[in-house]
Amino acid sequence: MTNTKLQAFIPLFYLVWSDDLLTKKEFATLQQFIHSQDWLSTEEKQELLSKTSISNPPSRQDITDWKNKIEQTIQEHTAVKSIFEIVLALSQNDATIQNLETSFVQLENDLGILGEEALSNFRTKSETLTVTHHTDANFDVQKLTSLLDGEQATIINKVKAVISQPEFRLETTTDINFYRQKVYYWCKILADENLGNMAYPKQYGGGENIADYFSIMETLSYHDLSLVIKFGVQFGLWGMSVQSLGTEKHYAKYLKDIGSLKLPGCFAMTETHHGSNVKGLETTATYDHETQTFTIHTPHPKAQKEYIGNAALHGQMATVFAKLMIAGQDYGVNAFIVPLRDENGVVLKGITIGDCGHKMGLNGVDNGTIRFDNMVIPKENMLDRFASVNEEGAFESPIPSDNRRFFTMLGTLVGGRIGIPRSALAAAKTGLTIAIKYSDQRRQFGPEGGSEVPILNYRMHQRRLLIPLAKTYAVHFALQYLTQRFLKKTETEMQEIEALAAGLKSYSTWSTTAILQECREACGGKGYLSENRIDALKNDTEIYTTFEGDNTVLMQLVAKNRLSEFRKAFGEMGSFGIINYVYENAKSVIAEKNPIAIRKTDEAHLLDSEFHLQAFEHREKTILASAAKRIKKLVDDGLDAYDAFNVVQHQMIDVAEAYLDRVVLEQFQIAIAAVKEPDTKQVLNRLCQLYALSQIEKNKAWYLEDNYMEAVKTKAIRKMVNQLCWDIRPDAVALVNAFAIPESCLGELV
């Protein structure tokens, strides 16, 4: 094509022959177009048509020449923005061609060519924003680590040092027996380091430091999670059940040996038929006044204890939860110390142990079943802090209601609902460290001719990993707050703290499950190889959403607590109560919900922490009031209350979630307010903004339904979430480095 006019067709020829999406139909379209150009001579048409014959395609050389011409044109005319501008340039601004813009553009469309993308493939793209974005920390990593660790820095560093030792090299065996023994051996080392008994009273050899105990659980969770759970079963569940439910005589007899792991034990609560509904346990403890004994018995196979950690192999004793029977009367669930094995590990008569076998994860923990066949234990083995049998053989308790006593007992065990979400948090931190560092290094795709791009520069990848990163920071501060509340608890606050613990247990463990899913996918095939750790993190934490209370059940407890608090605050949802509530709520909402506010989209407003908290609070309050009203209405309309609570079960989860969202945001903001160092403050602020806005984005349907925001605002929030991801991306690697997870825990990928 020496005729410059005809050169106008080069871009189209090149695109149809190199694009994988075009078929016969499109070639026909191009041929028609050529035919219809009256300004072309018959010979010219023939020449052009010869380049569009599927049966006689151009040579590779033709295609290469065309490509070179196009690239050259772009280099000479850097401002070109469309395919037609190249067409024009190649024709040397031919006057005829100039008048054909509409039909050329139409042809481009008819061929379905994505002009922008096609054009972009010709440029050397080393300088585009996507390509050049990179890691560049804007704050001091160590300062942030210190802030995260706080007063527990010393114990955290001690635990990190222990798990970084060669003995703690992560286990890769698939042999359950070997793995279980390895985990037991690790626990022994930790016990020898006085880490297991950290929460016990000093007089029984303990460290009397509950705050440190929780930090030990969390830090160990960077390592093997079977170890954490085995550790938690022995020193937390077994030991703390003795400490919380027993009295002095039990402490003196058992605590020291539990803390040193001389006396491995179990926490035998769950039964095959009763997990979440612990009140329905069927194991019996029948008192015999003559022999001063209890007989522990499993009435039928489905009442066996199941999933009990430490039971299958190592446990020598167990805290067993059973219905206390005295003279034929049922006194509800109480706790008893029951021996399972002798010192040599031989299972005792009256005890039958089963093995839960291979599990999805946590295979270093020896979960088992326990059946009791009229196992007789001495009277002193009843853990008698809240109930006992007196000298006359009669039941005694400072708490007369069985129901209330039962929940009081459970309340003392709330520590487990702090340890587990903190362990889940650590697992999320590990997963994000692996995935973010990998995504910063891994390059895939890129502009034609340029180098490939780190996948963390892609928007979807940023959303997948950086929104979870922000949430993980948020949950960190919320769990710090929960721990502080627990450590400083007073009796009046217990209900609130129990609800908060139940709620944050669900919030953190669900968050971890979702985050590790993203991490696995974000690491592609590498994320599937066991050597890269995401496998174990994901499978081990999978059960966190179930044990220590099924999350869905716990969320309903949280919601009931909120409803109860709501009634105290605003009274019966009769017409009076509603007016009262609406008035109370209106005072704060009137400014937030005005026609300007619901459409406000300026950056300062969208990033304003006060706006975030107000929006969270508004959602929390409104959902709560709405659920209360709905239950009332269903019952008024004649539905049985039991059914009414089932009908609103879905809303109950929302009630709990909105409450937890608000607590998490509030505590994140409070923590940031206390930070003095400006760079640290700034990066945390951004994370907090991202957490807040991404949660609003997630719940935007609710905000739109409620008319708290209009579409223009929710759309602006989506953009801002994307922008914040982009802004945080350079700091992302530094932000995971601030978790300061030992190298030995991060697998082979980073």
Add this chain to the structure above:
Amino acid sequence: MTNTKLQAFIPLFYLVWSDDLLTKKEFATLQQFIHSQDWLSTEEKQELLSKTSISNPPSRQDITDWKNKIEQTIQEHTAVKSIFEIVLALSQNDATIQNLETSFVQLENDLGILGEEALSNFRTKSETLTVTHHTDANFDVQKLTSLLDGEQATIINKVKAVISQPEFRLETTTDINFYRQKVYYWCKILADENLGNMAYPKQYGGGENIADYFSIMETLSYHDLSLVIKFGVQFGLWGMSVQSLGTEKHYAKYLKDIGSLKLPGCFAMTETHHGSNVKGLETTATYDHETQTFTIHTPHPKAQKEYIGNAALHGQMATVFAKLMIAGQDYGVNAFIVPLRDENGVVLKGITIGDCGHKMGLNGVDNGTIRFDNMVIPKENMLDRFASVNEEGAFESPIPSDNRRFFTMLGTLVGGRIGIPRSALAAAKTGLTIAIKYSDQRRQFGPEGGSEVPILNYRMHQRRLLIPLAKTYAVHFALQYLTQRFLKKTETEMQEIEALAAGLKSYSTWSTTAILQECREACGGKGYLSENRIDALKNDTEIYTTFEGDNTVLMQLVAKNRLSEFRKAFGEMGSFGIINYVYENAKSVIAEKNPIAIRKTDEAHLLDSEFHLQAFEHREKTILASAAKRIKKLVDDGLDAYDAFNVVQHQMIDVAEAYLDRVVLEQFQIAIAAVKEPDTKQVLNRLCQLYALSQIEKNKAWYLEDNYMEAVKTKAIRKMVNQLCWDIRPDAVALVNAFAIPESCLGELV
């Protein structure tokens, strides 16, 4: 309390002493209340106050008596609806008490008592809706099974019979070596049954039945997924790559032995540094005209082949994708048959095999790495359907563009993107069968005094399992449609079918990942035990979202295809194009978006299939146009196109999702329209309604932002989703029974 007036306090006393949520503060509230009642004498006040002293609680007998009195009252006055009505009855309708309603109710509120729930705990609830709801199939299960299996019923039943044999007892070993050999042994049996070569031409011993081949893949997926993948690697990837990319000489030489598993082989495409971006592969195949050979070489360690199934142990040959180099010139990626091991399994010189080791799942598949050290192969080993080296040693191809040829080659391999989503579908069916049958049997919690309730009667549980059940049915019909389109494909349709396959691969595999997550949680601790199968289903399918193309990358390909189609239909998004589009769209939307329609909430409308499809189509079209406009605007504003596509990446996923949602709904509706049998039709219709409305609910933020629906309508849809779950629940077990999954594949739980 013989004084009947005082009996009015019994309900409050009982509640404060038995509720686990009340603390000192609430007791003080109750005491204050008693003090403030002027109508009580000092002695009466004393008597009442004596029942509220924490230091001197009532006896167990007191509490039991109170409870009995309350229960008796309720039995005598079945219409009571509030705590106060019991108060009144107990006081024998005392006139003073009658006037105290407001203050008693206020007290109840101040104590935070959830009256409805408290009241419900006193009733015998054997008759509530939640308790009595149960399984009761309303259709003929076998007829539905026949409908699902269709023309492939014979082969499906054959495969089910094979995998139900004792040799196919599911493997529980954690020993990778043993497991890999077992899976190989299973594959051998399947090959002997002529199941592996089902898709190959008859002249090479095959069954020449691609439809049956896909059904074999899907049905095998009820069994062990390692087996499916090993089977798919051998007969699908390895065999079909020879068939699709090779020519007659290769068929004659290899196909029979591949189909009989005499010649185990690999599909060696992915490299460590290049997975999704296959075009960037770095392995080279250098032609030497003198010796008439190619030299296959791995230029650096990160260019090794990775994750290659059949490589670590069994593969004797591989289809290797490598850049063809002739006389120093790069001719793009082409495919070559390269021997790896001799017949005795000894690795050949020039080949280095690595083992990917333990993975999150699919441990019965021997994935490995392959490195080539100047491995020389004869010229005839080039799979030369689309490109070859001629007698003069020059490159030849009917497709001159390397880019286009590469995508044409890949296009012939699209079958994998049908097999995988169908395998994922089967895994979802298995998981749902286990979880739904378990939830129908598993009872937990229930009204006080009544029996416990099957957990599938709880709303949250229904939402967790029945919405996924509806989606699984929807995906079933969509994948049937995809398979039919593929079987009857013409060249013009190939782009559309490739996009559809890429999209449905993502849609189905993501769906399965999410569904199995719900199944695991819905089965609680039981779902965590390996013996119950969800472990394996979840971990084995986890990689489905990554292999055969990372889902996020595939969804962008789908979106680009949609954008390209859009441009063909509506032209350049200049002002003219937009007007044109708005006009086109307005014609159909004008009726749907009128002020009445956007608020319409009557049941007939909400359940109307036409409304569903219109809503899906509207979303699809609008999102697509919006993405096109946005890209155009970003480029017009000066952003580099490469960056512009990154900015809208999030929207691109939405474009693809909305498209796939519409296809899935449309095909579900079309399939139902063809059903004649009324009971089957009805139950499928309900599932389709649930699928449609739950997807709208999921996307309601979009509908609200677009003003296609107002809040009143989205809220009504949420209620209808819940109602449909409730209505489908009695059929749920029958609906999973209709999948007719062999008992031996369902684990120990059901």
